[in-house]
Amino acid sequence: MPHGRASEKVIQSGDALTLDFGCLYNHYVSDMTRTIYIGSISDQEQEFYETVLAANQSLIAEAKAGMMRSEFDGIPRSVIEEAGYGDYFTHGIGHGMGLDVHEFPFFGAAATGQIEAGMVLTDEPGIYLPDKYCVRIEDDLLITETGCEVLTHAPKELIVLK
Ligand SMILES: [Mn+2]
Helix, strand or coil: CCCCCCCCCCCCCCCEEEEEECCEECCEECCEEEEEEECCCCHHHHHHHHHHHHHHHHHHHHCCCCCEHHHHHHHHHHHHHHCCCHHHCCCCCCEECCCCCCEEEECCCCCCCECCCCCEEEECCEEEECCCEEEECEEEEEECCCCEEECCCCCCCCCEEC
16 A cells, blocks of 8 residues: 555565655654565566666656646656656655645645746655555655755665565
8 A cells, every 4th residue: 555554564574665754853754664674585686676766767857947847747657667667656756745744735636837946846756466466656846946855865875674
């Protein structure tokens, strides 16, 4: 599921762990997600990870003020679609944030209008294979006139905990 809930499940070797969290500072929020692997990783999970990372990075490379919201969603989505997993990316690419963790603008299929300099937007592509596993990588981007500044500095290389 794109947004699961914490449970009593004991983490086991072979599990993928998607960690979605943030902090609150002077009334403003952050939001980030990393997916790590416990003990081992299957070839398919590794392909999913590399696809989602490429999608995340494609938006960092292209995002800037004046871009249409449909384009902000469509650039990373096309990376996942071209890899053949478009049916498993089941939510918008991200959302605004500030005083609240989910703020205007949103990026569903019906999103219209442009993104503006000064907006802080999440870049959170994912692939969710029902009843198997998922991967999501989420960074916070500060939109500028010429590009974007990545506010999330946590590493994104594939991590398999032994
Ligand atoms: Mn988010």
